Amino acid sequence: MAVLDDLKTLTPSQRSAIWASYLGWTLDAFDFFLMVFMVSAIAHEFGTDVKTVTEAIFFTLVARPFGAFFFGLLADRFGRRPVLMIVILLFSVFSIASGFAPSLFALFVIRAAFGFAMGGEWGIGASLVMESIPPKLRGSVSGLLQSGYPSGYFIASLVYFLLFDLIGWRGMFMVGVAPAILVFLIRMHVEESPVFAERAKKARSNPFAELARHWKMALYLVVLMTAFNFLSHGTQDLYPTFLREQHKFDTHTIGLLAAVMNIGAIIGGIGFGIWSERIGRKRAIIVAAVLALPVIPLWAFTATPLLLGLGAFLMQIAVQGAWGVVPVHLNELSPAAVRGMFPGFAYQLGNLIASRNGPLQAGIAQANHGNYGLAMALVAGVTVVVLIGWTAFGPERRNVDFVAEAKSEALA
Template identity: 25%
Template sequence: MNYQKKTVVASVAGLTLEGMDIMFLSFAMSMIIAEFHLDMATGGLISSITNLGMLFGGILFGILADKFGRVKVFTYSILLFAIGTALTGMAANIEQVYIFRFIAGIGAGGEYGIGVTLVAEAWPKNKQGRASSYVSIGAQFGVILAALLSAMILPAWGWRGLFFVGIIPVLFAFMVRKNLNESPEWLASKIEKKQASKRGSVKELFATPRTVLTTIALAVMATVQIAGYNGLMIWLPSMLQQSQGLSVSGSALWTISTAIGMIAGMLTFGQVMDRLGMKKAYGLFLIASAVAVFFYSFATGATGVLIGGAIVGFFSNGMFAGYGALISYFYPVEIRSTATNTIFNFGRALGGLSPILVGFILQHANVTMAMIYLAVLYCISFIALISLGNGHAARKQNALHTLSKAI
């Protein structure tokens, strides 16, 4: 297996484990609430604290990866993620659950950004889209894996047994460290001692007016991506049960249909990005997302709801496939991991609050207004996209491609 494929396999596996852990919390939440006698708000805080950990970990591990190497820090982030997950299964009270989920979040926040940075630096620009799309479906694999494991473990060993499975990433980290070499582009920049004083500096994300605009625009786009996904996946089943009279089993079928659309959208988006370029691909999918989400509020009948859900998922979450390549493209190697981790995890933390606003809209208005809100989000992201420049020019993609193949 060549170096390029190894980076994809490692990143896919890392995101699969992260997605699995996040869904473990969803499946175990009712049991945790019951054991510690929590109200819904206190239980929901577990997820919020995990997201805050991801933001902190994204910044911390992004800086470390730029300073000390992608692979080394990648494995450390996985180890911390595994430790936090396993410790959650030993929590004696809700305060300990908060602490351990924050630790797991720190590790998870570092893992994603470093993984996609490795992929972006290993693949030539005309293939980064499809490589990034392969990585992105790892989260969907994690959801499926979590569902299967939860069905087997929860009835027998309860929610604690589920989190003990989190020790598995320790073995994965060992394999990565043993079989994956450091990024050739990062090694080259270190040998040249290029911009050593600026390596891993968050300040460099705001060093010039052009960079400030780029960082803000990408942060807006990442926030919209997470906000749209969370708003759709958390509230749409309830919306459909109310507006269309769908049963719980019917809304579960909608979830599967939408997830299939998302996977197809991510794989397609990677191909479109490589053929049309980043800005055109995002522009096309953002406009399509706004239109699809708005008209979906008028869908009727079981067939219309299922097909419409797949179409919305195809466009709205298909774009997730490109964020690793998109953010990496706009920053030099010295701060690339810092930029990717900081920007995307900022989007996770802020966009993760979207379900609160969607719930408020549903309580005081109706489904149509909630869908208009989501459609407007994609329009805002489109405006942010237009403000982006042409990216970091000195990528030397052809030379890197040759070096990667040699390794």
């Protein structure tokens, strides 16, 4: 209730910034996760196997850090708001183009271009919000923002459930035009970050010099985000393939189980984001990650839809519970001069390192007679242990006043 009371004190522009960033990440994830539902169908059309098609996911993930760096630099130079609009328009266009791919190679190229645009959204949207709201609300809003990712997966699962059998995989990508509508909301209702406005009053820092100056923090965050991305992609990307190929479930069952999984993810992200204001960012991440370990057997090795759905629901409460703290944690640890670029770049570099997850898990499954459950369990178990250890020894910087920080720098 206290959180709701605090949210009511926000200005209309602050609330619009939160919704715009949340919906941007939701629709970005929606376009990304359309692909994971269609791996088998694309493999069938182009006469290849699942492992080969998962390379499209790999190329998307590889391109994301380049987009995060490029668009992040633009956001630090020209503002968060205009660059966010450009990014959303671009990834919408490339999602639609995916439906027109004449060959598997063309699809790989288009999905890489989509990943480049997608890479810019998270960091810019998160910095816009975190720089616009009071420090005491950052944890709560962080959980909401990050829940946009499973929200997008949830919407993709519903679209798959309702439309895939009618419109096929090409038609599914056409639905990706929806995010472009969000640009009008941003254009009409969202103001620029007050921190960026303050920083614009002083000479701009050299972003490369800032990266060199803070290389230890950058290295720490890249390793942290590598673990985080192995955890999320390792528990999500091949889940529909696991249900279809290993358990032979039909379209509706797969869509339903994926929806249940993402309801758990939304609950976990919001819940642990709010809790991080009380127990701290690091503790919230560690507690959520620990909860994933006992769920792995239920999630990966049971056979009935009921038990698999329960396992997926609980697993994603833990996985996205840890992730719910990421937007605020990365922004608080980021150097102020490059906050538009730094968090998203660190996040997406971790994505780059973890980008072989799809082919890796598919390869493990193929080597074990199609046992995707074993592949997912191995990646999840190892990653959770690494994430807990790395987080425990890392830094934390809570409730910094970003606006006051920018003003003091402007006067220096």
